[in-house]
Amino acid sequence: MGSTQNLPPSSSSSSSLPDASSPSLILTRPTAQELARTWSLTHPMWGPALSHDDYLKRELYLTTVPLAKDGGLSHWILTIASQPPDQRPILSSCESLRKMTISAPHADGAPLVDGVAHGIGSVFTDPQFRGRGYASRMMQELGRRLRRWQVANTADMPDDIVDASDDPSKLGPQSLFSVLYSDIGKTFYARSGWAPFESxxxxxxxxxxxxxxxxxxxxxxxxxxxxxxxxxxxxxxxxxxxxxxxxxxxxxxxxxxxxxxxxxxxxxxxxxxxxxxxxxxxxxxxxxxxxxxxxxxxxxxxxxxxxxxxxxxxxxxxxxxxxxxxxxxxxxxxxxxxxxxxxxxxxxxxxxxxxxxxxxxxxxxxxxxxxxxxxxxxxxxxxxxxxxxxxxxxxxxxxxxxxxxxxxxxxxxxxxxxxxxxxx
Ligand SMILES: CC(C)(COP(=O)(O)OP(=O)(O)OC[C@H]1O[C@@H](n2cnc3c(N)ncnc32)[C@H](O)[C@@H]1OP(=O)(O)O)[C@@H](O)C(=O)NCCC(=O)NCCS
Structure with a gap:
């Protein structure tokens, strides 16, 4: 994929893109075409054992297997809110996988709690957009979003369901935690709230x-x-x-x-x-x-x-x-x-x-x-x-x-x- 294909038509270069802290950026779900674009971008890094086409087939196949199927796997992109789908730049991308979890709360005698957790993977920024804070912004948005993502069932929820309220009594059920497996050390994700554990x-x-x-x-x-x-x-x-x-x-x-x-x-x-x-x-x-x-x-x-x-x-x-x-x-x-x-x-x-x-x-x-x-x-x-x-x-x-x-x-x-x- 040519590097300029991930730029909006209105931008002649990546320097005209918004700052990572800009309110014009959103975390949203990619279209099928955008998803294929992210896979093309990640193929050299994560698919060297497969041809480009087989890698795309694998990623599609992985949306249909247990755990991932029926919306259990969610793809995410950071992009510009005002740009139309399929024409907007993908400033950073990742995916989350819904998992079941059990917890024994610290209070003596408290019963086990069954709940939902999310695993995050495939965090990626197009090389031409790196070092501008886009992945960090995406992770900050995602950490908040996953707190209430697909807690009740695996059906897709609208994109605009976010933590609108800070009042805990107004919040519905929530996930217990989210996890990720960093390949870039202990500090990058810790800055956005994922603490490193025994590895x-x-x-x-x-x-x-x-x-x-x-x-x-x-x-x-x-x-x-x-x-x-x-x-x-x-x-x-x-x-x-x-x-x-x-x-x-x-x-x-x-x-x-x-x-x-x-x-x-x-x-x-x-x-x-x-x-x-x-x-x-x-x-x-x-x-x-x-x-x-x-x-x-x-x-x-x-x-x-x-x-x-x-x-x-x-x-x-x-x-x-x-x-x-x-x-x-x-x-x-x-x-x-x-x-x-x-x-x-x-x-x-x-x-x-x-x-x-x-x-x-x-x-x-x-x-x-x-x-x-x-x-x-x-x-x-x-x-x-x-x-x-x-x-x-x-x-x-x-x-x-x-x-x-x-x-x-x-x-x-x-x-x-x-x-x-x-x-x-
Ligand atoms: C890691 C990655 C997603 C960061 O995207 P980004 O949009 O440039 O991230 P930000 O601008 O928010 O933050 C940049 C910071 O990421 C950290 N970082 C990036 N690559 C890193 C690496 N290989 N090792 C350690 N830290 C790294 C650095 O702290 C960097 O800060 P710096 O620019 O001051 O050096 C991007 O480099 C990428 O796609 N890399 C290839 C895929 C990958 O390794 N993904 C992570 C899998 S766990």
């Missing part, structure tokens, strides 16, 4: 055939690890939700690391996982001509005593640059609380080995597990697996804006299960 991961190298010794039964005391496919995900997610609900209450009660804080988690629902897996299917179909059947692995058969993971393969490098490809563990679950350490350690080892073998088979450089808790880290350490612990300071910085009690402050917030499944 670490454990990386295991891809190892061809790492799981070959696991079959059929060299697990611990008869337990055995095996791959899981699509058909097993619903049951795993359902068991996970039950454990997570109990876990949030227990964590609040214990004080523990949270120390009496409000504990929140994005729900690792089936739809949430499918959003990643269908994206992966699109990518692998285009890159390899086939899709992977192995979506994760489970150790042990007894519900409540299993260790399991669900993962997705991310391709930014395509086949030419394996170092751009990673197998991300979306969710890692150790179900048992009192189980003996040797059993759990073997479970962790077996699951990771299957992931390592899959990573190698599917041309990924490594396996990454985000923010493993203390217990999982201890089990990894005990497993004897080779790994690297990374505290990220620039990429995928998990960041959160809080709309609940004590709005704005995240000091008293404990983000539980802050794993890759929440990314968008």
């Amino acid at each position: 670490s991961h454990v990386a295991f190298p891809a190892v061809p055939g790492a799981a070959s010794g696991l079959e059929p039964q060299n697990g611990y005391r008869g337990a055995r690890a095996r791959a899981v496919g699509y058909h097993e995900l619903a049951e795993l997610c359902s068991a996970d939700e039950e454990l997570l609900r109990a876990g949030l209450l227990a964590r609040r009660a214990k004080g523990g690391k949270g120390g009496g804080k409000t504990c929140v988690a994005l729900l690792p629902s089936l739809d949430q996982l499918l959003w990643h897996l269908m994206r992966e299917d699109f990518m692998t179909k285009h890159i390899f001509g086939r899709t992977p059947a192995v979506k994760g692995a489970v150790y042990g058969d007894e519900v409540g005593r299993r260790v399991w993971a669900v993962w997705t393969r991310g391709y930014y490098g395509g086949l030419d640059k394996v170092e751009g490809n990673t197998l991300f563990i979306l969710r890692f679950v150790v179900e048992g609380v009192g189980d003996e350490k040797a059993y759990l350690r073997e479970g962790v080892r077996a699951i990771v080995q299957i992931a390592q073998a899959e990573a190698a088979e599917w041309r990924s450089q490594d396996v990454q597990m985000w923010n493993p808790d203390e217990r999982v880290r201890g089990l990894i350490e005990a497993s004897g697996l080779k790994y690297e612990y990374v505290e990220r300071d620039k990429e995928s910085i998990t960041s959160l804006m809080w709309y609940g009690e004590g709005e704005g402050s995240t000091e008293e917030l404990d983000w539980v299960a802050n794993e890759k499944y929440g990314w968008c």
